Amino acid sequence: MQNRIIEVLVAVATLALYIALIVLLPMVMAEAQGLAYLVALVIFIVTLSAAGYQLDKRVA
Numbered sequence: 001m002q003n004r005i006i007e008v009l010v011a012v013a014t015l016a017l018y019i020a021l022i023v024l025l026p027m028v029m030a031e032a033q034g035l036a037y038l039v040a041l042v043i044f045i046v047t048l049s050a051a052g053y054q055l056d057k058r059v060a
Contacts, residue, residue: 003055003058003059006055007055009053010048010051010055011048014044014047014048014051017043017044017047018041018043019041020043021039021040021043021044022037022040025037025040027040
């Protein structure tokens with residue numbers, strides 16, 4: 001597969017994960033909804049960073 005296609009698929013997958021976390025975490029952490037949104041954002045950033053790092057290693 002071309003690298004651009006893989007990058008787009010990874011970006012779409014992490015965005016879907018972020019949306020799922022934004023919806024589900026506040027339900028699970030009802031007593032601390034603000035913290036749930038922060039946790040969702042942190043998980044999204046870590047996931048996207050790790051995926052980017054792996055893609056960069058694959059290209060090099």
